[in-house]
Amino acid sequence: MIKKVRPHPTQNEALLFETSSPGKAGYQLPELDVPAVDPAEALGAEHVREEIPDFPEVSEVDVIRHFTRLSTWNYAIDLGLYPLGSCTMKYNPRVNEAVARTEGLMWIHPYQPDALSQGAFAILADLEKALAEITGMDAVTLQPAAGAHGELTGILLVRAALEAQGNARKRVIVPDSAHGTNPASVRMAGYEVVNVASNDRGMLDVDALARMVDEDIAAIMITNPNTLGVFEEHIAEVARILHSKGALVYMDGANMNALAGISRPGDYGVDLMHLNLHKTFSTPHGGGGPGSGPVAVKKPIEPFLPLPRLQHAPSGWSWNYDRPQSMGRVRAFYGNFGVLVRALAYIMAHGGDGLKRATLDALLNANYLRKLLESHYEIAYHAPSMHECVFRHASTGAIAKRLIDYGFHPYTVSFPLIVHGAMMIEPTETESKQELDLFADALISIAQEVEENPEVVLAAPHSTRTTKVDEVAAARKPILKWRG
Amino acid sequence: MDPENLRYTKEHEWVRVEGDTGTIGITFHAQKELGDIVYVDLPKQGAVVQQGKTIGSVESVKAVSDIYTPVSGEVVEVNGSLVESPEILNKDPYGSGWLVKIKLSEPGEAGQLLTAAEYQAYVGTESS
Numbered sequence: 011m012i013k014k015v016r017p018h019p020t021q022n023e024a025l026l027f028e029t030s031s032p033g034k035a036g037y038q039l040p041e042l043d044v045p046a047v048d049p050a051e052a053l054g055a056e057h058v059r060e061e062i063p064d065f066p067e068v069s070e071v072d073v074i075r076h077f078t079r080l081s082t083w084n085y086a087i088d089l090g091l092y093p094l095g096s097c098t099m100k101y102n103p104r105v106n107e108a109v110a111r112t113e114g115l116m117w118i119h120p121y122q123p124d125a126l127s128q129g130a131f132a133i134l135a136d137l138e139k140a141l142a143e144i145t146g147m148d149a150v151t152l153q154p155a156a157g158a159h160g161e162l163t164g165i166l167l168v169r170a171a172l173e174a175q176g177n178a179r180k181r182v183i184v185p186d187s188a189h190g191t192n193p194a195s196v197r198m199a200g201y202e203v204v205n206v207a208s209n210d211r212g213m214l215d216v217d218a219l220a221r222m223v224d225e226d227i228a229a230i231m232i233t234n235p236n237t238l239g240v241f242e243e244h245i246a247e248v249a250r251i252l253h254s255k256g257a258l259v260y261m262d263g264a265n266m267n268a269l270a271g272i273s274r275p276g277d278y279g280v281d282l283m284h285l286n287l288h289k290t291f292s293t294p295h296g297g298g299g300p301g302s303g304p305v306a307v308k309k310p311i312e313p314f315l316p317l318p319r320l321q322h323a324p325s326g327w328s329w330n331y332d333r334p335q336s337m338g339r340v341r342a343f344y345g346n347f348g349v350l351v352r353a354l355a356y357i358m359a360h361g362g363d364g365l366k367r368a369t370l371d372a373l374l375n376a377n378y379l380r381k382l383l384e385s386h387y388e389i390a391y392h393a394p395s396m397h398e399c400v401f402r403h404a405s406t407g408a409i410a411k412r413l414i415d416y417g418f419h420p421y422t423v424s425f426p427l428i429v430h431g432a433m434m435i436e437p438t439e440t441e442s443k444q445e446l447d448l449f450a451d452a453l454i455s456i457a458q459e460v461e462e463n464p465e466v467v468l469a470a471p472h473s474t475r476t477t478k479v480d481e482v483a484a485a486r487k488p489i490l491k492w493r494g
Numbered sequence: 495m496d497p498e499n500l501r502y503t504k505e506h507e508w509v510r511v512e513g514d515t516g517t518i519g520i521t522f523h524a525q526k527e528l529g530d531i532v533y534v535d536l537p538k539q540g541a542v543v544q545q546g547k548t549i550g551s552v553e554s555v556k557a558v559s560d561i562y563t564p565v566s567g568e569v570v571e572v573n574g575s576l577v578e579s580p581e582i583l584n585k586d587p588y589g590s591g592w593l594v595k596i597k598l599s600e601p602g603e604a605g606q607l608l609t610a611a612e613y614q615a616y617v618g619t620e621s622s
Contacts, residue, residue, distance in 0.1 A: 482532060
């Protein structure tokens with residue numbers, strides 16, 4: 011047995027506190043060449059701390075090695091397929107990053123005069139126009155800072171538009187296959203949530219909906235394709251039912267990755283919707299974002315959009331604050347500019363044909379995996395899959411953990427909630443056939459293990475530095491500080 | 495296994511009426527579907543609740559589920575032991591895992607709810 015000195019990425023890592031050695035420091039100061047000052051005298055004794063308990067004493071290289079080793083623990087989209095898909099992680103072409111780092115864009119300041127910001131105005135206007143065309147809507151605000159912020163803005167727009175007609179109404183219908191944040195947005199906007207169930211094809215039950223819609227319903231908040239990855243075939247009929255009672259159709263654009271360049275929500279009766287730029291238009295995912303949730307609306311809702319709006323005159327671009335029906339501001343400044351630059355760069359690099367191709371690739375990849383896997387796993391709904399496919403298995407959690415041993419990040423576990431034991435897989439447009447084959451091989455191999463050697467799956471993962479975590483104990487009795 | 499003397503809802507709550515007080519909990523089926531329960535959010539004593547409305551939530555490692563009260567009235571007692579030991583809900587959903595006691599404002603409501611046999615039939619159709 012050798013003593014392996016150097017911690018390897020697969021070995022655990024001590025905390026910096028634990029590697030501390032008295033007297034070590036990451037700095038060395040020169041001799042003091044001015045008179046010394048007593049901090050207690052200068053600042054007051056009560057402001058001087060005698061000692062910082064357990065402050066780690068380590069050298070510069072100790073710190074560098076510690077954090078560099080930790081950084082190698084991460085599974086990332088730059089290392090391999092990430093089956094959580096566009097919601098969580100999708101490959102963003104590097105050229106968008108280069109564009110966003112253009113000097114004039116990177117150092118622009120929101121308080122610099124309009125005359126010096128004409129290029130930035132034009133970028134925002136071009137992006138609004140592009141998003142309006144992609145969604146089939148008439149106007150877009152780029153102000154909301156994230157998808158859920160866009161949802162809230164959208165439902166407040168519903169309220170503003172209906173109030174202007176004299177009655178804001180009381181309830182918003184949310185299908186059980188909708189995006190998880192929708193009911194929260196409805197409540198925050200002061201409406202009651204009414205649920206409507208999906209039918210056995212994984213689609214909205216149109217008859218149930220028709221019975222539900224009355225003059226108290228303000229809107230439906232529908233995700234299309236829904237969280238099952240199924241396109242709501244009767245979406246135009248749904249819109250007709252809502253409109254016949256004076257209610258609006260709000261679409262959650264979370265799954266726009268399945269539609270961009272092919273199908274436009276504005277063409278099938280949607281009145282307003284938000285987009286999550288990170289899901290479809292290649293902007294940063296989580297981990298510091300920042301996010302962006304533009305809201306696109308049809309003409310009748312445009313007067314209510316947040317202040318300010320972009321306006322163009324022969325003298326150039328400026329902000330328009332003179333909009334008496336506006337719902338008001340939803341954020342300081344006009345959205346997260348650097349993110350918007352990336353989205354426009356992505357759209358322009360692709361063009362209409364390129365966006366369509368990306369969408370078709372996303373659909374092809376999801377359906378290829380479905381085909382490879384459906385003789386090994388039970389598909390939750392037989393309706394055609396769009397950009398993601400949902401299987402079901404009683405051991406979905408264990409299978410997901412076993413995938414880690416095969417070198418893949420787990421898929422989405424136990425969501426959508428309406429599928430018991432859900433295994434949701436979204437490969438996105440980026441993945442090659444080779445990578446998809448490797449992923450399918452891993453899942454097929456695990457399906458065989460479940461039959462022949464279930465213990466190995468139930469106890470997974472085996473190849474990680476931390477073995478299976480007791481999630482129940484962690485949630486019931488969490489230890490939230492060092493040394494308990 | 496669902497006690498005969500309780501009444502049930504399609505949202506998987508039960509109520510036991512004694513005099514003018516109703517004790518509320520979630521069913522065996524509900525705790526089984528949720529899996530290991532790790533957190534319970536309950537209304538405060540004195541809260542006035544209305545039948546069918548959300549009064550709190552139950553969180554497992556898989557999901558968070560709303561609790562809908564099967565009866566209307568005022569919350570007169572809350573099962574504080576669930577805060578420290580939410581696992582009681584898994585172990586004894588019809589006994590020590592009760593959630594709240596409600597002084598009934600509409601004593602007739604409970605009679606409209608499902609009987610044990612009706613609830614079992616409903617659970618059967620839902621899972622098939």
